[in-house]
Amino acid sequence: MSNAVVAPPDHPAIVSRGLNKWFGEGSARMKAIDEVALVAQYGEMVFIVGPSGSGKTTLLSIISGILRPDSGTVTINGQDIWSLDSDQLAQLRLNNIGFVFQDYHLFTRLTAAENVAIPLILQHHDWDDAIAQARESLDVVGLKDRGDILPVKLSGGEQQRVAIARAIVGRPQILILDEPTASLDGDTGKMIIAFVKARILNQQRCILIVTHDARINEYADRIIYMEDGHITEPERTLP
Numbered sequence: 001m002s003n004a005v006v007a008p009p010d011h012p013a014i015v016s017r018g019l020n021k022w023f024g025e026g027s028a029r030m031k032a033i034d035e036v037a038l039v040a041q042y043g044e045m046v047f048i049v050g051p052s053g054s055g056k057t058t059l060l061s062i063i064s065g066i067l068r069p070d071s072g073t074v075t076i077n078g079q080d081i082w083s084l085d086s087d088q089l090a091q092l093r094l095n096n097i098g099f100v101f102q103d104y105h106l107f108t109r110l111t112a113a114e115n116v117a118i119p120l121i122l123q124h125h126d127w128d129d130a131i132a133q134a135r136e137s138l139d140v141v142g143l144k145d146r147g148d149i150l151p152v153k154l155s156g157g158e159q160q161r162v163a164i165a166r167a168i169v170g171r172p173q174i175l176i177l178d179e180p181t182a183s184l185d186g187d188t189g190k191m192i193i194a195f196v197k198a199r200i201l202n203q204q205r206c207i208l209i210v211t212h213d214a215r216i217n218e219y220a221d222r223i224i225y226m227e228d229g230h231i232t233e234p235e236r237t238l239p
């Protein structure tokens with residue numbers, strides 16, 4: 001499967017401005033996201049690094065259209081996503097954003113290929129076509145021969161690669177990974193990130209990775225540091 005996307009991007013992949021998000025009520029009320037602004041371009045792999053509880057998952061949820069911010073804007077490829085109605089937003093997410101979760105979120109009773117096919121089924125592809133494309137996507141992540149296997153028979157690293165295959169099967173321009181190495185041993189985690197950078201990143205794609213795993217920092221094009229809901233250090237471009 002080629003990594004090509006449908007249209008060449010002519011906007012930054014992601015622009016967020018003045019994001020704020022509060023949780024809780026009364027004395028339990030706390031600010032999870034505090035005036036966060038960031039820009040991510042196509043062709044780069046950006047890391048968001050910060051301790052547990054610093055707001056990373058909340059920020060990803062806002063950027064990917066899952067959680068509405070209390071204030072601020074997110075534009076994806078020039079589109080102000082929080083001005084869309086829920087159907088438009090669901091469509092934008094399906095077509096533009098692939099999401100990989102820490103614990104893979106694979107369906108245990110579906111084979112690897114069936115798991116990968118799910119986004120295409122949601123996009124109303126017919127079953128045979130979806131499975132064929134899922135197999136191509138598994139090929140991209142090096143699991144060509146594992147399509148008929150249930151997730152339980154796969155190693156952690158292989159399960160994470162199935163989750164990545166599922167995230168890219170619809171050829172989204174933006175790939176978001178939340179703590180993708182947290183459930184993997186150090187070497188497997190590094191291999192996954194090196195693989196994503198070498199095989200999944202390209203000039204039409206932007207990859208955002210949230211992590212507190214310092215062992216993988218070397219793969220970032222740029223690191224944004226977060227603490228207590230805000231960005232603590234100016235964005236730095238790594239050599």
Ligand SMILES: Nc1ncnc2c1ncn2[C@@H]1O[C@H](COP(=O)(O)OP(=O)(O)O)[C@@H](O)[C@H]1O
Nearest residue numbers: 023024032050051052053054055056057058059
């Ligand atoms: N749905 C929620 N309701 C209430 N508080 C939440 C919710 N989600 C996250 N929080 C709180 O917001 C803060 C940031 O959480 P999170 O974004 O998950 O951090 P991280 O991903 O960096 O570990 C934490 O204090 C967390 O307890």
Ligand SMILES: [Mg+2]
Nearest residue numbers: 056057058179
């Ligand atoms: Mg988190």
